[in-house]
Amino acid sequence: MGADLRLEELDMNANDLGEIDEPAxxxxxxxxxxxxxxxxxxxxxxxQDAEDAVQETFLRAWRRRETFEGRSTFRAWLYRIATNACLDLLARRRPEPATGGEVRWLQPYPDRLLDELTADDADEPEAVAVARETIELAYLVAVQHLAPRPRAVLILRDVLGWPAKDVAELLGDSVNSVNSALQRARAGMREHLPAERQDWTGAEDDTSTRDLVRRFADASVATDIDAIAAMLRDDVRCSMPPTPGLYVGRDAVVNDWREDGFEEMTGLRAVPTAVNRQPALAFYHWRDPERAYLPLTLDVLRVSGGAITEIVTFHADQFPRLGLPERLPADDTSSPA
Structure with a gap:
């Protein structure tokens, strides 16, 4: 059934929602x-915060089911509750937006889960909601620099396509206030998004990108910093949330790797994957006590103009939700495709 399924399509009406049992x-x-x-x-x-917000959304929806009047779709009603749940969570946990290009709470979203929304008709609202340009990490980072309410306005208007009057009703604001917030949010996005973002060609079926990712994996396994450096754009950005620190520029990134002793590492393996509609590499490190390669880090790459323009590295605790193996055996022959 379509995403805008109305209750009457289930032989229900607004009053029925207040009468159905919890399993239904x-x-x-x-x-x-x-x-x-x-x-x-x-x-x-x-x-993880999104998981908490969705659970809170379903709890609130169940408790307030009698308030559903059938004037909008059930889906839109849930979005209203979810947006407010997020705003409440932001007020409790992160009263201030991100600054300086860093988002220390940033976490990756596996493509295999995004694919659940794009398996049906590409014109469905779910598919539109996960278009690459609004789910890649660069967009997520820019969004996090906005204050919560302008952030909500931007996402509801520009990503989900809600009319201004519906957004105003959700937020308890006037249409003029919503339009003003949207203009400020768009200006903030332009300030924080990479200049070449619209030209990014990092799709998995792009041959040149796949080749670049393969060469990056090979050079990383070999800990060949000079080879990696040759693939980086001059203004490359590198971060490792939640660890603080944003390195900008090839020299700064390479110097940080050398200071961390990357060139002395041995026993690495790389497994290709994809998150946030971007190519990624899961790195494993050989550990003698376990006689296996264990999760180390996940590098998510942004590619533009045939060069790597950003590397966001996540810790091994992200591997389970990405569906990555918990270990690679000693005889594993996997290599980046």
Whole structure:
């Protein structure tokens, strides 16, 4: 069934929603779990915080089910609740937006879960909601630099395509206030988004990008910093949330790697994957006690003009939700494709 499924299509009306039992309500709400999770993830920048927000959304929806009047779709009603749940969470946990290009709470979103929303008709609202340009890490980082309410306005208007009057009703603001917030949010996005973002050609089916990712993996396994440096753009950016520190420029990035002793590392393996519609490499490190390669880090790459323009490195604690193996055996022959 389509994403804008109305209750009457289930032989229900607004009054019925207040009368159904919890299992039936859960089945109705669960249809929208993934798209709501992506919405909350975009608002919050954290996969785990998005999980919490969706759980809170379903709890609030169940408790307030009698307030559903049928004037909008059930899906839109859930989005309203989810957006407010995110705003409440932001007020409690992160009263200030990100600054300086860093988002220390940033977490990756596996493509295999995004694919759940794009398996059907590409014109469905769920598919539009996970278009690459609004789910890649550069967009997520820029969004997190906005104050919470302008952030909500931007996502509801520019990503989900809500009319200004609906956004105003959700936020309890006037249409003029919403339009003003949208203009400020768009200006903030232009300030924080990479200049070449619209020209990014990092799709998995792009041959040149796949070749660049393969060469980056090979050079990383060989700890050949000079070879890696040759693939980086002059103004490359590198970060490792939640560890503080944003390195900008090839020299700064390379110097940091050398100071960390990267060239002395041995026993690395790389497994290709994809998150946030970007190519990524999961690195494993050989450990003698376990006689296996264990998770080390995940590098998510942004590619533009045939060069790597950004590397966001995540810790090994992200591997399980990405569906990556917990270890590679000694005889594993996997290599980047």
């Amino acid at each position: 309500f859960s089945r109705l709400a669960e249809r929208h779990r993934r798209e709501l999770h992506v919405h909350c993830y975009r608002m919050l920048g954290s996969f």
